[in-house]
Amino acid sequence: xxxxxxxxxxxxxxxxxxxxxxxxxxxxxxxxxxxxxxxxxxxxxxxxxxxxxxxxxxxxxxxx
Numbered sequence: 001x002x003x004x005x006x007x008x009x010x011x012x013x014x015x016x017x018x019x020x021x022x023x024x025x026x027x028x029x030x031x032x033x034x035x036x037x038x039x040x041x042x043x044x045x046x047x048x049x050x051x052x053x054x055x056x057x058x059x060x061x062x063x064x
Contacts, residue, residue, distance in 0.1 A: 002055065006033055009048050009060040017041070017059075024057065031059060 004021050007014040018041060023034040030044040045059040 002052075003036060004050075004055045004057050007056065007058045008043070008045070009058050014058060017043070021057070030062065 002022075003019070005016060006018040006021050008017050018033055018035060018039070020035045020037065021033045022036050023032075024047075025032045025034075027042060029042050031047070032040060032042045034040045043059060044062055046062050048058045048060045050057050
């Protein structure tokens with residue numbers, strides 16, 4: 001299984017939000033992330049970048 005770390009782009013820095021994420025789904029409220037441990041978080045955000053080689057997803061606040 002290939003889990004990723006989720007970071008939020010904020011002020012030119014990447015802040016770690018979640019580890020061991022295996023599921024990302026788009027919902028009306030934003031992006032829903034689920035970890036292998038059953039933790040779920042929804043962020044009002046959009047994906048900025050995905051690196052499969054680094055197992056990393058970077059999100060940013062949704063543009064209005």
